Structures are given as C-alpha cells and as structure tokens.
Amino acid sequence: MEVLRLDRVTVTFRDRRVLDDVSLMVEQNQFIGVLGPNGAGKTTLMRAILGLIRPDAGQITVLGQSGLRGNPDIGYMPQVRSANASLRLCGRDFVAIALHGHRWGWPRLNRQAWLDVDRALELVDARDLARRPLAELSGGQRQRLLLAQALIGRPRLLLLDEPLISLDPRHQHGVIELVRQVREALGITVLFSAHELNPLLPAIDQVLYLGHGHLALGPVDEVIQPDVLSRLYGAPIDVVRQNGRVFVMSGEVDVEKEEHCHDA
C-alpha cells in the first residue's frame, strides 16, 4: 500500500530551492534512512510532509490525503527539541499530553487513553523511566520518551528527525534497534533522518539521499553509488566499501565526517 507520494514538489525559501521538482513514492512497512549534508533539506522535507510548509508547486499525498495539516496518521519527532531539559514533570504526563493535545478542554484522559500511553511507553521500554521528571533524565532516556510521544495515537507514518543527535554509539545503536522493532511490531513506515549511514545499514530497507534540491530513493546498493551521489553533491564523489561499511568520499575526505563535525 502507498503511504507517501510526492508529485513534482518544489519548496523554496526566498530564492533558495531546497526541493526542486522532486517526486517519490513510499510503500507501507519501510524503514527509510534520510541522509544528506547540513542544509540539504531533510527537516524541510519532513515539515512539508506534515503540512507545516506549503510547497510552491506540486502535491504531497499522505495515505491518500493531501494538503492536510494536522494529519493524525503522522507521528513526528522534531529535530529542535525545546527546553524540556529542565521540566519538572514526569515522563508519563509529558508523553500523554500529545494524545488529543490539539483538542480544546481540560487534559483529563480516560482509562483507554492511559492504556494507549502506557502501550507507547512499553514499546520504547520506558515504563519505569516515565515515573521520573524529565529534568532528571539523560539525553538518551529523554529521546526514548520523545519516541514514545511520536508513537502515540497509532500513526501509520513516522517521521523522526535526527533521533541520534547527541547520543553515543551504544545508544545510537539502541535507538535504531528500538525503531526497527517498533516498525516491525506496528508494520508502519518510518523516515529516519541521520548524518551517518553506517549505523543505519543493518536496519534500513531503503535510503533517501538529499542534496542540491534533488533526491534519490532506493535500496542502499542502488543509491550509494558514485554517479548518483555526485549528482546530489554537485561534485565528484567516490564510494568506498570496506568490511560491510560504506564511506562517501569527496577526494580524500569522508563527506559525512566532514559535513557533520559540528555534531561532535
């Protein structure tokens, strides 16, 4: 079943074309790694899918519906995770606020709703964490609660914008594995943006590579190719494969390492 379709979509900020006449189609039950250098448009793509940015041209269709803001079938974990680090509110209430959070009224949840919340917490193995205030959790633990929050309301398309940011390799692996399991348990499609391909390799079905307004979507072996990436980077790119790892090189430089040293 088709979950997401972009038809000749163009998004511009002033004179900058972040997406330039791009099209793609994504099926159900896919784990897709979204890659590309800083400013390539990963966040822009997700915000456009959510309806937060209107494309200048073209059409975005999510589960058969287009032009809809506030589509409850999309779960979203934003890249900018605001000042929650000092919050003296327990994780369970924090996660629960996303359930029907857009409706007017007093935030009272019934039994069924609390079951939904606990189910989401169960999925990310955070039942115990959720009793503590966010202010007392580590970055990685907070990440798990954010994932639970994105899962609330049983979305069928999950957009995770850089969930690996500020995590050490062990926790990066933990989050990827978690998302893989959730995806498998629910049979949903996940777009997962990241700055490095290698940690994702064992888990993803396809890769969506963005650059210079264009994109390429397909299995890793088809997309991570010198000719495809050279077009996206607008510069000659070499691909080096070694011990099951893939390195995207421009000349002697590993592009991923180079582009993303700001994360360190």
Place this chain on the structure above:
Amino acid sequence: MLEYDFMQHALIAGGIVALLAGVVGYFLVLRGQTFAGHALSHVGFAGATGAALVGASPMGGMIAVTLASGVAMGYLGDRLQGSDIAIGSVLSLSLGLGMLFLHFYTSYATQATALLFGNVLGVDVDTLWWLTLMALVSLAVLALLARPLLFVSLQPELAEARGVSLRRVSMLFLAIVALATAASVQIVGVLLVFTLMVGPGATAQKLTVRLGPGIVLAASIALAETWLGITLAYVTDWPTSFWITALSTAGYLLASLYASRST
C-alpha cells in the same frame, strides 16, 4: 477577627485571587514564562495610575492595559525572545510613567503604596465582585485552553504539526495571565506579584512531578499562604504583603530541601 467586615473581605478576596494565581502560575512556571507575570504587573501600574489621573477606576485601567499588553506579547511571541533590554526599558518606563501620573494626581498619595505593595485590608464589595468575575472568566477560559496550552508548551513543533495555532494559544494564555496579574495586584501589589503567581507553582513542581496533583497543590499552597499571611498580619499588625512573601519564600525553600533529600 472574623467579626470585622474588612477581614471577611480580605479573606474572600485573598482566597479568590490565590486560587486564580496558583492555577495560572503553575502553567506559567511550566512554560518558563514567569517573567511575563512580572512584566505585565509593571505595565499595569502605569495603566492604573493613568486611569486614576483621568478620573477612571484604577482597577479598570490596570485590567485594560495588562490585557492589551498580554495579548500583544502573545502575538509577538518568539520575536520577543532576546530583546530583554527592550522589554526591561519598557518596564522601567511604565513604573516611571506611573509615578509621573501619581505626581499630577496628588490627592492619591496613599494610592502609590497600595498599588506597589497591595492593600488587601482595603478591599470593598465592588472590588470583590470584580475579582470574582475575573477569576471565573479566567479559570473558565483556562479550562478550555489547558490541553492545547500544555501541548504547545511541552512540544511546540509537534503541536503545530497537529494543527494547533501557537500564536492563538499564546495570546489567549497571556490574556489569562494578564487578568490573574491584575487580580493579584489587589492583594500583594505590583512589585510582589511574583510571590503569588510564581511561588506556589514553583513550589508545587518541587513536590510532585504529576500534572493534575501539581495544579491542585499550587492552588492549595497559594490559598494557604494568603490566608495564613492575612491572619498573621492581623495578629502582628505587620503588612500582609510581607507575610505572604515570607511564607511563599519559606514554602519554596522547604520544598526544595524536601526535593533534594528525596532524590
């Protein structure tokens, strides 16, 4: 002490305002917007004195100006961030203007202290009705707004993605804060609004990490501090505002001690 009308009025007015300020304050602290309450009270001072100068009701002037400023702050939203110096200047100017208005309106010499530090023992029946109305309206709107407000406060991006208008929620909430501020000024005055609006909410968040109990606790703490403060003022003949600030600070310190011991 209950045989005196002015004590009855003080306890009723204090109770109404404490409940309102406690509940609104909890959300204010959760949003990290405590500065807004402080700012609105200062602007309100100019409104109240300006109204007195032209012969209008000071309370009416205060409500009008805080409401307008609250809505404007909500409208500007993020664009206010990082403009601390501009905001600080407007606040100082408001206090200065207020003093200027009072200067021209010389017969109101005592009005200055009442506005700056509160005068809960001087609340008349009219003011009681006003406070009741303000509290009812604010709490009713807050009851409707609470869910999207929490969503927007805790997860603005996600809330926006679900179709919540950040600006509309923020404007409505700051209008409620404006009313709560104007009401609090009647009890503790412009300079001490922080004690009623922020103290109880912050104390409650030290004591519980649950949302519902936190709101109830904030309102209860505000109520207890206000009533106890008024009683102590009656017994000692010291100013009510002093006792309320003292209790509020003590409450927060004790709660912090408790929170750090239990983790």
